[in-house]
Amino acid sequence: MTPMVDLAFLLVTFFMLTTKFAPEETVVVDTPSSISDIKLPENNVITLTVDSKKRVFFGVDAPQTKIQALQKVAAKYGVNFTAAQAKEFSNIPNIGMPIGQIGSYLNMDKEARKQVNAQQPGVPLDSLNNQLIDWVIAARTANQAIFHKPTYIAIKGDGNADVPTVQKVIKVLQEKDINRFNLITDMENKPVAAAR
């Protein structure tokens, strides 16, 4: 039995170390399902979450990229963040508020943030105040500088999100020549003998 136990514990250790627990999402979305079996790439992913209340959230996986992107966007809008705030920001999976409000959000403790999360207004993306594209561009260049890898754009939409919002996100990105999107979906079984 000892060798088996040894192996079992080895595997336990392996899985424990390799598992990345998903950080608590700012917003919960129920994605629609599709038969696609392509997996989302492990890293270099920018996630744009669209929820059913027309809000758009921005998120990028790597903490370093997040910090650099924050600094770049902050510089553009004349907002300052302390090193501690930036560190705190790197722990947040996604953000859905104008850059001006992020500072005070970062100063809150975890419990207070949970209260605010439900009322995050979403990243502004209209033509006059398009912060979403700034975030995406900043995250792309930061990721390229740090990891030398291109980024994937994933759109994680709620099933009940309305199409105009999603199309607006796509249009905004297309204006910057980003034409490839990954729509995050749940898995669904392929219908049997549907194609012939």
Added chain:
Amino acid sequence: MSEIQAKDTSGGKGGKKRAKKMSTKIDMTPMVDLAFLLLTFFMLTTTFAKPNVMQLTMPVKKTDDVEDTKIKASEAMTIILGKDNKVYYYFGLNTPLDKTVPKPELLVTNFSASGIRQVLLTRLRQQPKTIILIKPTEDSKYRNMVDILDEMNITNQKKYALVKVPKDDLDLIKASAL
């Protein structure tokens, strides 16, 4: 630990005499149970953590010197995603201003396996070169959009595009009152 050891030795029949001689083996079963429980837990969480994605490639931004691709009426098929998970579709082109083109007949179906999928499969058999224009209206949900793109994959459509819904098509829906 020592308690477990003491209990462990009483398992045998004639254990009384040998009770003083402590066994060096401990019962590992609960530990192994726990180990396997953890193993299963971590294995399952790792595999399910990564979401699936559906790839969507939009056309490159239009420059002025490139003209729109003209679609032949015989190859065109339009799918309009409407309110309440309704799917409207028609074959050919809808150009009310051009009197030479007959007004297309608008039909309605749903997202079930016997709905739009059968329509697409029949169409593909009749016209293998079909170009499908998907037009989600403002009332449709994101789920509908993903569903219809999924149907494109299921039915192996070669050419399809996600386009804006023009006013003519909205008028057509209104006029047909489906």
